[in-house]
Amino acid sequence: MIEKAMRALVIVPAWNEDRDLPAVLEELRRVAPEWDVCVVDDGSADRTAAVAREGGATVLRLPMNLGIGGAVQTGYLWARDHGYEIAAQIDGDGQHDPRYLADALQPIAAGTADLVIGSRHLGAGGFRSSAVRRAGARYLSWFLRLRCGARVTDPTSGFRVAGRRAIELFAANYPSDYPEPEAVALAARRGLRLQEIPVAMRERQHGTSSIGPARTLYYLIKVSLALVLLPAERRHKPEIAG
């Protein structure tokens, strides 16, 4: 459980999610009542913002669609500016079970990790993606380890919990092209401590996955390129930036 002193925020990026969002917010209220909730409405054309407000969430309403990277970063900016010590991100389509927030919080509250990632590939069961995409995930995690020493089994997972250092980093600097794997790389390079916990994900209720089987390969090539071309910077020792 969260100690009283720790302020925690859940960031829910949402783009045209007014069908699934009420259930997500209701579940958050029920399962994780200690967490503040902030929905980032990424330029939706539907009632996402209104639904989020009715659900009791703070709404960060972007004037245009920035894509998942820009939306999530808006949440981290809010978390940083309002002094949250912990910020989680979960998808607005109900794929992620907020019950795992408590597990993901433990390493950060204990001070042993800066960024916790919920992984589908650590045996928690639940909805499994296709074999092609699992192979893709294995390749990406191998590549991430090669490129920057990050050890993660599910680099595209959008279920993450960030501690203070990760919040600072992501608020100032969040990748926009292929944000999930790139953010892992960024965090690893800055010397943040990463940890994974097993989570089970649910099949989304509406809509289809944004990446089909044929596109997976193209996606992997683009992500690999993005990871090869990570922004140049001086090597950082693991220290807390002022």
Place this chain on the structure above:
Amino acid sequence: MTHPLLPVPLQIAACATLVAFFGWVLYLVRFHRLSVRDSLLWLLSTGLVLLFALFPGLLQALARAIAVQVPSNALFALAILYLTLNVLSLMIALSNASSRTRRLAQECALLRAELNELRSEMRSPGRPA
């Protein structure tokens, strides 16, 4: 200054086109549709090509200097290189502008949320948001 490389009518047409282009760029700057900074490259390159049109001998000398046999090929090669660099610099400016726009959009979202919080606080005083 007639030259075997460039017949006079063609030379006149080229110069007229370039002068018109030069004038257009100046017009754009004067009516604030192009910044002075961004116009410099265009004015400079147009002036340079105008010089070549007036004195085709210069182009021959240039081609010899970079060891290209046909002067017009030297011109084409340099022009393509110049245009490529120009497009790249445009893309850089565009990337820059889009990341700034992104940052501004985020700031808008944050400010709007702050405003909403303040408003609801004012409507129900005593109950902290």
